[in-house]
Amino acid sequence: MSKLASSALRKGLMLVLPIAIWGLTAAPSFVKPGNSSFAMAALGDARTGSNPLANQLFDAQAYRPVIDTAVEDIYLALSANKLNEALRLTDRLLAEFPNFHLGHMIRGDILSLKAGRQIKRIGDVPNVPKSKREDLAELQDEAVARFRAVRDRPRKDLLPAELVELNSDQRYVILVDTSRSRLFLYENMFPYPRLVTDFYVSQGRMGAVKSREGDKRTPIGVYTITELLPKEKLSDFYGPIALPINYPNTWDKRQGKTGYGIWLHGMPKQYVSRPPKASDGCVVLANQDLLALKQFVKVGNTQVVIAERLDFVAQDVWQSQRKAAIRVLKAWKDDLERGLNKGLYHYSSDVRIDGQDLQSWQRNKHLNQRAFGNIKIDELTMMRYPSERNDMMWVSFRQVDDVYGEVRKQQYWMKSGTRWQIIQEDTEKL
Numbered sequence: 001m002s003k004l005a006s007s008a009l010r011k012g013l014m015l016v017l018p019i020a021i022w023g024l025t026a027a028p029s030f031v032k033p034g035n036s037s038f039a040m041a042a043l044g045d046a047r048t049g050s051n052p053l054a055n056q057l058f059d060a061q062a063y064r065p066v067i068d069t070a071v072e073d074i075y076l077a078l079s080a081n082k083l084n085e086a087l088r089l090t091d092r093l094l095a096e097f098p099n100f101h102l103g104h105m106i107r108g109d110i111l112s113l114k115a116g117r118q119i120k121r122i123g124d125v126p127n128v129p130k131s132k133r134e135d136l137a138e139l140q141d142e143a144v145a146r147f148r149a150v151r152d153r154p155r156k157d158l159l160p161a162e163l164v165e166l167n168s169d170q171r172y173v174i175l176v177d178t179s180r181s182r183l184f185l186y187e188n189m190f191p192y193p194r195l196v197t198d199f200y201v202s203q204g205r206m207g208a209v210k211s212r213e214g215d216k217r218t219p220i221g222v223y224t225i226t227e228l229l230p231k232e233k234l235s236d237f238y239g240p241i242a243l244p245i246n247y248p249n250t251w252d253k254r255q256g257k258t259g260y261g262i263w264l265h266g267m268p269k270q271y272v273s274r275p276p277k278a279s280d281g282c283v284v285l286a287n288q289d290l291l292a293l294k295q296f297v298k299v300g301n302t303q304v305v306i307a308e309r310l311d312f313v314a315q316d317v318w319q320s321q322r323k324a325a326i327r328v329l330k331a332w333k334d335d336l337e338r339g340l341n342k343g344l345y346h347y348s349s350d351v352r353i354d355g356q357d358l359q360s361w362q363r364n365k366h367l368n369q370r371a372f373g374n375i376k377i378d379e380l381t382m383m384r385y386p387s388e389r390n391d392m393m394w395v396s397f398r399q400v401d402d403v404y405g406e407v408r409k410q411q412y413w414m415k416s417g418t419r420w421q422i423i424q425e426d427t428e429k430l
Contacts, residue, residue: 065199065289067097067272072150074106083114097272102146105139122147138275145181145276146200152180154195158312160186162305163193164325164382164393172296174225174264176201176283176306178208178218181276183283184310185296192315199293202274202284208308209388210247210281213259218281218306219247220386222394225264225302228294239266239287241294245304250426251385251412254352264304266290307386325382325393328413328420333375340367348414348421365403373402391415392423398430406430 070093077086090107094100105123112119123140154160160175166188173193175184183201186193203218204210210219223245231240242265248257259281266287267274274284283306285293296302313321336343340362347353353361361367377397385392393413400406404427412424 064197065286065292067093067100067286068146068149068198068200068289071102071106071146075147075150078110083110086110087114099270100272102139102142102273105136106143138278141276142273149180149182149198149200153198154184154312157315159192159315159318160184161311161313161318161321162307162384162386164322164384165380166190166193167379167381167397169379170301170303170381171298172196172302174293174297174302174304175310176203176218176304177308177310178203178220178306179309183285183293185293192318196296199285199289200273202276202278204279204281205277207277208306210259210262211255211257215259216280218279218283219252219257219259219262220306220308220388221247221249221252222383222385223247223249223262223304223306225297225299225304228297228299229263234265236268238263239268239285240291241266243294243297250410251424254424264290264293303381303383305383305386311384322382328393329377329380329382329395332422333377336372337375339371343372346420346422347425348416348423351422351424353425354427367403371402376400385412387414389414393420404429 070089074086074089074093077083077089087107087110090103090110094103094107097103105125108125109119109123112124121140122143123136125136128136162175163173163186166173168188168190171188173186173188175186176182177184181201181203183199185196185198187196205216208218208220210217225243226246227244229238229242229244234240234242242263244261244263247262248259262281262283264283264285267284269287272286278284283304332343332346335345344358347358349358351358356364377399379396379398381396383394385394391414393411395409395411395413397409398406399409406429408428408430410426410428411422413420414423
């Protein structure tokens with residue numbers, strides 16, 4: 001081999017190896033390499049000037065997160081070893097968002113690669129002062145989370161197992177995957193939910209699974225957005241709006257979990273992004289993404305499912321699991337109509353019904369002398385409940401019978417072995 005060829009080979013390896021390392025740090029967990037993004041309208045021309053990135057408006061079916069999409073384009077250019085294109089895209093992004101610190105770090109990496117310097121990892125900055133090492137580590141974590149999202153995105157034919165059944169009045173549902181630092185927005189398109197878009201998000205500084213006030217963790221579970229706080233009621237720290245959720249819910253309270261004020265919110269004006277773990281427990285989005293998400297939210301009717309890791313499955317598996325869950329609920333209803341003794345089979349011995357144990361509930365409702373009669377159920381929503389314990393389901397529906405009259409019920413079902421039983425039931429009179 002000639003000296004010229006040997007030199008070219010070494011230079012090529014110096015460029016390709018760091019990009020290969022970037023690819024490994026963003027390796028997919030459940031999607032085969034090479035899968036394209038889910039169907040979504042493209043950004044179009046995102047040049048700065050009269051039509052800047054931040055000012056582009058998208059209809060409800062076509063919104064793509066501005067920074068996420070720009071970072072994805074940069075990542076794909078780097079993966080193809082197109083350094084000049086990656087630099088052009090990075091410069092365009094920074095012209096629009098000069099405070100996007102991760103963009104500056106990526107730009108430094110690209111310039112180092114173009115100069116022929118070998119890079120061992122993302123954000124390979126030499127001689128970093130000790131006072132800045134934590135900041136650099138946070139940017140590296142953000143880079144990995146954002147790049148991984150490009151490769152670790154649900155295929156079109158995969159569905160979240162957490163969404164079992166959505167009632168016809170429930171148009172959208174929000175899913176948060178804390179391990180991926182992603183928020184997924186799904187639309188109720190019977191018979192299957194449809195992925196609308198996904199966003200990069202930050203969570204609690206100490207990660208997920210909140211258990212007590214002040215632990216700086218994000219809760220996992222099924223929650224409902226309870227209100228929309230406008231800018232006038234917020235400090236700049238929370239961005240343009242905030243969407244509180246009902247943590248702690250009744251299941252959290254039963255487990256002794258404490259804390260309050262868990263919101264989906266934005267960030268101060270001087271920020272366009274936060275590290276993956278940066279809040280006191282809230283889910284934090286870029287301000288423009290939060291405002292886009294707002295149009296899909298119906299206060300009191302939009303659920304937020306927060307899981308450590310969402311479970312995406314094939315459509316046939318999803319449909320099979322859905323039918324099995326509906327059969328479980330139907331068996332409870334049918335048995336309860338036949339008599340209390342039959343219905344009690346579906347309740348755990350340590351169930352809590354409206355805060356009472358099983359015996360107290362029976363006694364207070366005089367159920368030994370009363371029959372439920374025909375039980376009508378509609379407005380049904382069923383979700384797999386993220387849990388540190390056994391498999392669980394969260395079920396909400398409107399019920400009409402001879403004992404309760406017309407009520408809204410929420411049930412928590414837990415699987416023990418092969419058997420599903422109600423571990424908690426809460427009733428709201430309508």
